[in-house]
Amino acid sequence: MAVKVEQIEKNKVTLEIAVEAEQFTLAINRAAKKVAKEINIPGFRKGKAPRHIIERYVGKEYLANEALEPLLGPAYAQAVEETGIWPVARPEVEIIQAEEGKDVIFKAIVEVKPEVELGQYKGLGVPKKTVEITDEQVEEELKRRQERHAKLVPVEEGQVQDQDIVNIDFEGFIDGKAFEGGKGENHDLTIGSNTFIPGFEEQLKGAQKGQEVEVNVRFPDEYYSKELAGKEAQFKVKINSIKRKELAPLDDEFAKDISEFDTLAELRDDIKKKMLAAAEARANNEHRDEIIKKVVDNASVDIPEGMINSRIDSMIANLSANLSYQGVTMEQYYSYINSSEEQLRQNYRPQAIEDIKTELVLEAIAKKEGITISDEELEKEIEKQAQLYGRKVEELKAALEARGELEWFKVGIINDRTVDMLVENNTLEKKDSEQPAENMIENNE
Amino acid sequence: MRDARDVLIRPVISEKSVGMVDENKYTFWVDTAANKIEIKNAVEKMFKVKVAEVRTIKVKGKEKRVGRYVGKTPDRKKAIVTLKPGDKIEGYAGL
Numbered sequence: 001m002a003v004k005v006e007q008i009e010k011n012k013v014t015l016e017i018a019v020e021a022e023q024f025t026l027a028i029n030r031a032a033k034k035v036a037k038e039i040n041i042p043g044f045r046k047g048k049a050p051r052h053i054i055e056r057y058v059g060k061e062y063l064a065n066e067a068l069e070p071l072l073g074p075a076y077a078q079a080v081e082e083t084g085i086w087p088v089a090r091p092e093v094e095i096i097q098a099e100e101g102k103d104v105i106f107k108a109i110v111e112v113k114p115e116v117e118l119g120q121y122k123g124l125g126v127p128k129k130t131v132e133i134t135d136e137q138v139e140e141e142l143k144r145r146q147e148r149h150a151k152l153v154p155v156e157e158g159q160v161q162d163q164d165i166v167n168i169d170f171e172g173f174i175d176g177k178a179f180e181g182g183k184g185e186n187h188d189l190t191i192g193s194n195t196f197i198p199g200f201e202e203q204l205k206g207a208q209k210g211q212e213v214e215v216n217v218r219f220p221d222e223y224y225s226k227e228l229a230g231k232e233a234q235f236k237v238k239i240n241s242i243k244r245k246e247l248a249p250l251d252d253e254f255a256k257d258i259s260e261f262d263t264l265a266e267l268r269d270d271i272k273k274k275m276l277a278a279a280e281a282r283a284n285n286e287h288r289d290e291i292i293k294k295v296v297d298n299a300s301v302d303i304p305e306g307m308i309n310s311r312i313d314s315m316i317a318n319l320s321a322n323l324s325y326q327g328v329t330m331e332q333y334y335s336y337i338n339s340s341e342e343q344l345r346q347n348y349r350p351q352a353i354e355d356i357k358t359e360l361v362l363e364a365i366a367k368k369e370g371i372t373i374s375d376e377e378l379e380k381e382i383e384k385q386a387q388l389y390g391r392k393v394e395e396l397k398a399a400l401e402a403r404g405e406l407e408w409f410k411v412g413i414i415n416d417r418t419v420d421m422l423v424e425n426n427t428l429e430k431k432d433s434e435q436p437a438e439n440m441i442e443n444n445e
Numbered sequence: 446m447r448d449a450r451d452v453l454i455r456p457v458i459s460e461k462s463v464g465m466v467d468e469n470k471y472t473f474w475v476d477t478a479a480n481k482i483e484i485k486n487a488v489e490k491m492f493k494v495k496v497a498e499v500r501t502i503k504v505k506g507k508e509k510r511v512g513r514y515v516g517k518t519p520d521r522k523k524a525i526v527t528l529k530p531g532d533k534i535e536g537y538a539g540l
Contacts, residue, residue, distance in 0.1 A: 043459030050463060 003079040011114045011304045015091075017079045019071060019104040028100060031066035064098050076108050086113035089306025111304035116364035119298025125428040126294060128287045131279040138272050146247050149258050155242040159206045162192045166204060167240040170215075174233045181225070182233070186240065197223075204237065213237045288419060291426045292358060299361045303353060311352040312345050363411075366418045373413050381413055449487035452479045457523060465525070471534055475524045477503070484524045495529035 004016040032051040041049045041057055055063055072093060080087060091110035098104050152165065160166055166189050172182030191201045199217045207213045215235040223229035248254045255267040320330050334340055366372075373381075386396045400406045454474040456462070462472040475484055481499040488496050502525075506518040528534070 043457075043462075045460060048460050053458065053463065 001075060001078060001082075003082055005083045005085065008109070010302050011112055013085055013110055013112050015076070015079050015083065015085075015108045015110065016096075017075055017106055017108065019075050019106075021101055021103050024067065024071065024098070024102075024104045025100060027067035027071045028063055030070070031063055035063065035066060060100075064100070068095065068098055068104070071104065072106060075106075079108070085110070087111065088113050088304055089310060111306040113307075114302050114304060114360065116360050117300045118361065118364055118368065119295075119300070121295040121298060121361075121365055121422065122425040124291065124294050124298075124426040126287065126291050126426050127428040129283045131276065131283050133272050133275045133279060137275065138268055141271050141275065142250060142268070145258060146250060146254070147245075149254075150245040150247050152243045153246045155244050156209060158242070159208055160191060160204050160239070160242055161244070162205065163190065163245060165190050165243040165245075166207075167243075168204075168237050169240060170235050170237045172233050172235045174228070174231050179228065179233075182235070200235065204239070207237075207239050209239055209242050211239050213239065287427070288423055291422050292362075292419060294426070295365070295422055296354075296358050296361045299357075299364070301357050301360050303356050303360075307356055308349065308352050311356055312348045315348050315352060316341070316344065359415075362415050362418045365422070366414050369418070369421060371414055371417050371421065373410055373417070378410060378413070382409070385409075447476075447479075447483065449491045452476050452483050452487040453491060469528045469530065469533065471526050471528065473524050473526065475501070475522050477520055477522045479522065479524075481524075484526065488526050492534045494532040494534060496526055497529045498527040500525045500527075 001020065002018040006014045006016070008014050029051060032054050033047070035058060036044075036049045036054055037047040039054075039058070040046060041053060044053065049057075076091060076093070087110040089111045091108035094107040094109070096105040096107060098106075155164070168187055168189055169185045170183065170187065171178060173179070174182075189196065189201065189204075191204060194201065197217050197219060200215055203215045203217075204213060213236075215237055217233055217235065219225075219228045219231050219233060221230045248257070250264060252263045255261050255264045259267050259270070261267045261270060316330075319333075323330065323333050328336075330341075334344070382397055382400070383393050386393045389396070397406075400409055452475055454476065457472040457474055465472060471488075473484075473488075475487075479487075481501060484499050484501070485496045488494065488499075502523045504521040504523060506520045509516045509518055
């Protein structure tokens with residue numbers, strides 16, 4: 001087999017591949033056998049007709065085409081391997097010569113992985129945000145917890161106040177007539193939640209348990225029901241019960257109730273620690289993303305169209321799979337979001353380009369920096385993963401291998417390492433002189 | 446005398462007949478009235494070969510019914526022609 005490579009465009013390559021004549025003859029013979037099994041020729045049992053009979057029966061071209069199919073695939077794969085190109089899409093194949101007794105010559109035009117021109121990717125000096133958790137933030141969190149653990153206490157004597165939950169029966173009238181949907185019984189309503197029409201909840205304030213109140217409201221002009229919009233209505237409301245949220249006092253008792261800590265101070269410390277950790281993680285992520293984005297922006301890549309399309313394909317396939325879990329078909333989804341596949345593809349495009357570019361850039365950097373992973377290290381990583389998901393190491397490994405995902409797994413780790421390296425090399429180190437300066441300002445305040 | 450083409454109608458193409466080519470035997474559908482001598486001469490003239498032996502088989506037509514009418518497909522005659530060693534017929538059954 002002989003291969004000629006020719007670069008026709010940036011990221012586009014033509015492979016001219018010649019397969020030896022003998023191979024073609026063999027392929028035709030194989031094809032003839034296959035065809036013989038499938039067709040009935042009078043005078044012959046299935047699969048028993050010799051090649052020349054079949055050839056006369058189905059035609060030479062048909063047989064040649066049948067023979068080409070299984071011939072081109074492996075030849076193309078071999079050519080790709082020999083030339084070391086990296087195709088990213090299916091090739092367009094053009095057959096130049098396919099005659100028995102002569103070499104088969106065909107052209108495969110294929111888009112290849114683009115070269116990445118890396119820009120600056122070290123010493124970008126991206127500052128990391130300092131995270132601080134103020135005592136007020138801790139207090140707020142405490143209040144939220146207080147709120148969440150508040151008890152609802154029935155109010156027997158007393159008036160309806162803001163934030164109370166009242167249980168009411170109500171019936172609404174317009175011009176003295178009851179209207180549809182204007183009636184309800186045993187309805188829990190939180191005063192101030194604005195779930196009812198404006199004014200309704202306000203007018204219940206001050207009422208007492210068991211009392212009947214008349215509420216006069218006007219339906220808003222933009223009310224969803226056309227018949228009611230803008231109408232004046234009277235509601236007869238009976239207050240069945242009043243419940244009030246009672247907040248537990250913030251003390252050690254409270255801390256004991258809602259957490260494993262014995263004192264409020266400990267709980268405060270823990271909240272602060274956890275909030276700090278979360279904020280730290282968030283800041284780290286942001287910092288990392290910013291560095292990656294900068295590095296990617298600095299590099300330039302011409303991403304072939306085929307690569308973008310296949311990425312969008314897989315994004316849509318993902319979406320479709322997710323939707324089908326919810327029992328939604330793509331068609332339903334399109335009509336629901338009032339869109340089309342065309343539109344969706346267009347929407348996904350920028351994301352697809354960004355993703356591909358990021359991948360390519362990380363890969364290029366890893367290559368340039370010689371970031372790899374040895375087999376032993378890979379082994380260790382798999383062990384880690386296995387522990388993480390509580391699976392047996394061999395099991396996970398077999399699963400990864402079976403699905404051909406070992407390579408992806410490897411790439412993932414290399415990417416992680418590359419990113420670590422980038423973060424290391426692009427973080428703006430805080431100079432010691434800055435710290436006291438900030439402190440001074442704070443002191444001045 | 447009848448022309449060679451009137452005697453030999455066409456080759457028999459079947460698994461068996463194609464297989465017999467290896468034994469230097471070629472099978473033809475021939476005129477039902479043709480005798481072995483005529484067949485021998487026809488084959489020698491048409492393919493420029495020497496014939497060693499001719500064997501013939503009469504194939505009776507089959508009875509076919511269409512409703513209550515009884516019909517019959519025509520009788521045919523097959524001839525298996527053995528050539529003298531070294532001779533062969535090019536292009537028999539697409540060879």
